[in-house]
Amino acid sequence: MENENPSILSHVSVGTNDMPRAVAFYDAVLPVLGCKKLMEFPFGAAYGKQFPEFWVQSPIDAKPASVGNGTHICFxxxxxxxxxxxxxxxxxxxxxxxxxxxxxxQYSP
Incomplete structure (x- = not known):
């Protein structure tokens, strides 16, 4: 099956300890970039323009989410x-x- 997603990434996931707050935040900011919520589950939500490329979710291991030092995501x-x-x-x-x-x-032209 050929990949129809034009992105170089399949998806990116970020963890949260406050799902309602995180979903409310991304519901407010991602539409500005033409993205919408494409999927929602009790443990998370996925956003994208056509494909679920950006996920916010509770960590799968059930441990608290923590900040990933050095993590950088750019839309x-x-x-x-x-x-x-x-x-x-x-x-x-x-x-x-x-x-x-x-x-x-310093990062790009």
Whole structure:
């Protein structure tokens, strides 16, 4: 069977200890990037444009979720305006930031 997903990743999962809060957060910010909730279960939810590429879930081993030091996830945005809209939605939904949106020439052109 040929893979119809144009992404280089099958999916990314992040853990949470507060599922309702996490789902409310991603429900608020991911639509800004054209994503929607595609699946929801008691243990998690999956988002994407067409495929469930981004998952938020309770850890499978039933241990508490913890921050993965060095973990970095970057969503594709169609424009600078979409980046700023996502940032604004994230801040309004309770996110914290490591710096406002803007060029990062040390990472890419």
């Amino acid at each position: 594709v945005a169609e424009s600078k305006e979409a980046v700023h809209a996502f940032y604004d939605a994230a801040m309004a939904a309770g996110a914290t930031e490591d710096g406002p949106p803007g060029p990062r020439p």
